[in-house]
Each structure stands twice: as structure tokens, then as C-alpha cells.
Amino acid sequence: MPFARLATATTPTCHLGLGLAAVGRPGYINLGRETDLGADRSVASLRARTHELLDAAYAQGVRYFDAARSYGRSEEFLADWLKARPDADDLVVGSKWGYTYTADWTTDAERHEVKDHGLPTYERQRAETAELLGDRLDLYQIHSVTPDSPALTDKELHAKLAESAAQGLTVGFSTSGPAQADAIRAALAVTVDGEPLFRTVQSTYNALETSAGPALAEAHDAGLTVIVKEGMANGRLAQPHAPDALKAVAAQTSLGCDAVALALILRQPWAGVVLSGAATATQLASNLHAAVVDLDDDQVDRLAGLAEEPRAYWERRGSLPWH
Numbered sequence: 091m092p093f094a095r096l097a098t099a100t101t102p103t104c105h106l107g108l109g110l111a112a113v114g115r116p117g118y119i120n121l122g123r124e125t126d127l128g129a130d131r132s133v134a135s136l137r138a139r140t141h142e143l144l145d146a147a148y149a150q151g152v153r154y155f156d157a158a159r160s161y162g163r164s165e166e167f168l169a170d171w172l173k174a175r176p177d178a179d180d181l182v183v184g185s186k187w188g189y190t191y192t193a194d195w196t197t198d199a200e201r202h203e204v205k206d207h208g209l210p211t212y213e214r215q216r217a218e219t220a221e222l223l224g225d226r227l228d229l230y231q232i233h234s235v236t237p238d239s240p241a242l243t244d245k246e247l248h249a250k251l252a253e254s255a256a257q258g259l260t261v262g263f264s265t266s267g268p269a270q271a272d273a274i275r276a277a278l279a280v281t282v283d284g285e286p287l288f289r290t291v292q293s294t295y296n297a298l299e300t301s302a303g304p305a306l307a308e309a310h311d312a313g314l315t316v317i318v319k320e321g322m323a324n325g326r327l328a329q330p331h332a333p334d335a336l337k338a339v340a341a342q343t344s345l346g347c348d349a350v351a352l353a354l355i356l357r358q359p360w361a362g363v364v365l366s367g368a369a370t371a372t373q374l375a376s377n378l379h380a381a382v383v384d385l386d387d388d389q390v391d392r393l394a395g396l397a398e399e400p401r402a403y404w405e406r407r408g409s410l411p412w413h
Contacts, residue, residue, distance in 0.1 A: 091289060092182045092228035092260055093154075093315040093362060101151030102381035105356060108147040108155050108374070109319060109365040113140045115162025117197035119410040121325030126369040133163065133195065139369070140167040141174075146371045150378055153181045154363050156292075156317070158233055159215045160189030160203040169222040183226050184290075184317075186264060187215035188233035188241070193412075202412055207232060207241035209250060216254070230254065231262040231292055237272040242280060252282040255289075262290030264319065268400035270294065271305035278312055292317035295358075297327060297336065297351055297393050301400040303358070310360035318355050318364045322377075323403075324410055327351040333396055339389045346376045353383030354393055 112118050116131035127139075144155065157164040165185055172178065188207050193199035219227060232241045241247060241263070255261045265273045270293050280287045291309045293302045295318045306316050322328055327336060332347040340347045355364045368374035385393075 091315065093290070101153075103151035103378050104153055105361070105363055106152055106352070106378055106381060107317065107363045107365045108143060108152050109367045110140060110155070110157045110164040110168065111161050112367050112369040113143060114157065114164025114167060115191065115193065115202075116195055117193055117199070117202060117412040119324055119407070119412055120367065120369070121331055121410070122328070123369070123413050126373070131195075131197065137163070137167050137170065140164070141171050142371055143368060143374055144168070144171045146374055147366075148175070148178055148181065150375070152366075152378070154184065154317075154365075155181060156184045156319075156365055158186035158189065159218060160186075160191045160233065162191055162193075162195070165219060165222045169224075169226070172223070172226050182228045183223060184229035184231065184262075185219050185223065185227060186231040186233035186292075187212055187219065190215075197413055199412075205234065207235070207239050207244075207247075209244065209247045212247060212250065227259065229260045229262055229290060231264050231290065233264055234266040235263045235273045235277060236265070236267050237269050237276055239273070242273075242276050248280060248282050248287055251287060255287070260289050262288050262292065262314075262317075264292035264317075265302065266294060266404075268301070268404045270302040270400075274302060274305040274309055278309060278314075286312070288314065290315045290317060292319055294318075294320040295355060295361075296321045296323045297354055297396045298323050298398050299400060299403045300397045306358075307360045310362070315362040316360050318361055320367070321352050321355050321364055322348055322367060323351075324407060335392050335396055339385070339393060342389065343383055343385075345379050345383055348373070348377050349379035349383050350385070350393075352377055352380035353385060354390070356380055357385065357390070
């Protein structure tokens, strides 16, 4: 398992990763994106920004980088960086398949990505990822599994994934939507020749959306590495959008709302890697302070009151504009 190396890592930030969803393409749903990226969303500009973030993250002890086929050119940007940094051989590289990017490098496309968990899509995207990342790819995940996903029942797909696992690739899945817990539990039951297929799970979990927590604990107990995405709730937990309770706790710690929000997740005993989705080096530095935030029980209890009903949370997320 590539994540086993994190168990012996000594840097405070080794359990924080960098996700490239916000910088691999010009349009995304994070709040404050106009300020973060400005008007220049060219390929060259976002490539340079991605490399700056990767440099900063690696220098500060981050050792997991997360991309996806649907994150625009994120795999390409990451591959370029890896080729320029052959010395960075102590990190874990993950990507995802199952969505095809369709926005053609615009922010106003009618559809930015198309989901398909069928075997032909896997085979096509696996080849595309291999062409870019080659043997630097450690983890390949099914992107956004839901309880009705055919990826949970397609035996031919399972066999192909198991072949990749036998060749040394770690196979995992990510989840989204209000029924994440159901999807996680269904995926835990998937086996090939009597052996569990999936070795990692990547799910949305944050102060506003905690419903997957019990299922993620079960996954951890079953031996999977748990990766947490959207810990900032697409910017809803960062200044200036953060709830008052989070702002008050952040003021007590003298750190940012973002660091506190991510620290809350790091407290979970099942959280293996918590992703930063930073779009700027300043955001990344602030996010990484999560590793040193020490929340007391009273502060944790106050933040627990922020949790929303899952369906309401996902409805609001679904209404966020791409910009």
C-alpha cells in the first residue's frame, strides 16, 4: 500500500494532501474563485500556478497529490512537475477515472464533466492516465461512486480493476452525494476471488457534512486508507463565508477558519489524509497550519453544532455556480 509510508513520516503535514481540482481547469465551484485566480485562466497560467503549489506543498512536507481525469489538465500539470522533480520519489500520486472533462477550457460550458462508470470509460481513461503519469501513479479511484453506480455491480469491471491491483496499482473509490455512507458500505462488500477489491476511499467530510463519518470509520477498521475531500465545503468554511461559530473558535486559536476546519477533520481517528484544495500559495500555507491546531473539547462541541442535514448540504453544493 503506498500510503503505508505516511505511517512512518515525521513531518507534521504528512497527513495533509493537495488536491488539484481548483487549479487544473479554469472553472470550478469554489467560492471566491474570482479573487483567487483573477482573469488569467490560460493553460500557461494555471500550469505555473499548479507547479507553484506543488513546490510549496512538497517543501512543507505534503506527500500526497490528488488529480483526476475530469480536473482539466491536472494530470498533465502534475506529470510535468514530476518529470522536473525526479528527486521527489517519496510521495504518493493519486488520480480518478469516471468523469470526462467536457468544458473545453471555458468557465461557461453547459456541462463541465460527464459521468460514466462503464468498463469502456475505465479502459480509455486508464490509458490516458498511464500516458501522462506512467509508473508514478500509485492510486486510481472510481470518481464519485453513489449507491446506484454500476461500478458496484459490474463484475467485468471488477476483474479489470483487480488485474491492475495485481500489477501493483492501488484501487480505490471516491463518493459524493447525500447517501455517501450507503455507497461506502456497498463498496466495502465488493470482492474479487474472495478478496476485497478497494483499498482506499475518498469522501466528502467537513464541519457541515458529517454523515459519512460512521461508514468511514468502518472502512478504516476494514483496512482502507481514508482520504477526506472538500474539507472546506467548497469555500463555505473559509473567510469571509465561514459560520460565526467557526470564526469564534478560529479567533481563539489565532489561526484561520480554514486551518480550524481542517484540524477538526484531522482529529478523526479514521482520517488518513485530509486534502487541501488551495488555489494560492497563501491559502495552502494557511491550510497547512491545521497540523498544529489543538482544539479543546468545548471548541469541538461548538463546531459540532454546524452540521447540516445531508440532503440540504448537497442541494446547496449543487447550486454553486461554476466560475
